[in-house]
Amino acid sequence: MPRKGQFKIRAIRTQAEWVAIEAMQKKLVDELPFVHRETRQWWIARNGDKPVGYAAMNITGDCGWFSICGVLAKHRGNGLQKRLIDVRLRHARRGGLAAVYTYTLNGNHPSANSLIKKGFKQCTPPDRHFGKWAGKRDVLYWKHEL
Numbered sequence: 001m002p003r004k005g006q007f008k009i010r011a012i013r014t015q016a017e018w019v020a021i022e023a024m025q026k027k028l029v030d031e032l033p034f035v036h037r038e039t040r041q042w043w044i045a046r047n048g049d050k051p052v053g054y055a056a057m058n059i060t061g062d063c064g065w066f067s068i069c070g071v072l073a074k075h076r077g078n079g080l081q082k083r084l085i086d087v088r089l090r091h092a093r094r095g096g097l098a099a100v101y102t103y104t105l106n107g108n109h110p111s112a113n114s115l116i117k118k119g120f121k122q123c124t125p126p127d128r129h130f131g132k133w134a135g136k137r138d139v140l141y142w143k144h145e146l
C-alpha cells in the first residue's frame, strides 16, 4: 500500500502526460463511461513514476467547472481525490474565480463525501454553468463559493 507522501500532483505540461491520462480514462471506462478531451486544464497524480489519477477543470467567466476526476482502483482510499480537489480549488482561487461547480452521479458516495469534506454544498445549477450537464436526472450538483 503506497503512503500518502509518495503521491505527487502537477498540472500537465507534456504530450506524454496527456497520453497517460487517456490511458487511465480507458481503464476507468466501466465506472466513468465518458472520455473527456475538451476540458482545458488537467492535473496528473503519480506514485513515483506511475500515473495513478487525474482531474480536470474548465473556466467559464468567473466560474470553474470540475469536469472529471479518476483514481486507479489500487490507489483509492488514500485521500488522492481530496488532493485533486484541493489543487483545483487553489487554481480557481489564484484565478480570482467566484465559485466552482461540479456534479456527482447518484450513488457515487466516495465522490460526494470528498466534495462535502472539501466544503462543497449541494445546489441547483444555473444552466449556463453546466451546459450539456444541466438538468440531468440521477445527478447531484455541487457548488463551492470561493
Ligand SMILES: CC(C)(COP(=O)(O)OP(=O)(O)OC[C@H]1O[C@@H](n2cnc3c(N)ncnc32)[C@H](O)[C@@H]1OP(=O)(O)O)[C@@H](O)C(=O)NCCC(=O)NCCS
Residues within 6 Å of the ligand: 028, 031, 032, 067, 068, 069, 070, 071, 072, 075, 076, 077, 078, 079, 080, 081, 082, 083, 104, 108, 109, 110, 111, 113, 114, 117
Ligand atoms: C471517486 C474516486 C475519484 C475517489 O478517489 P479516492 O482517491 O479513493 O478518494 P479519497 O480517498 O480522497 O476519498 C474517498 C472518500 O469516500 C469514502 N468512501 C470510499 N468508499 C465509499 C463507499 N462505498 N461509500 C461511502 N464512502 C466511501 C472514503 O472513505 C473517503 O472518505 P473519507 O475521507 O471520509 O475517508 C475514485 O473512487 C474513482 O476514481 N472512482 C471512479 C471514477 C469516479 O467515480 N470519479 C468521480 C466522478 S468524476
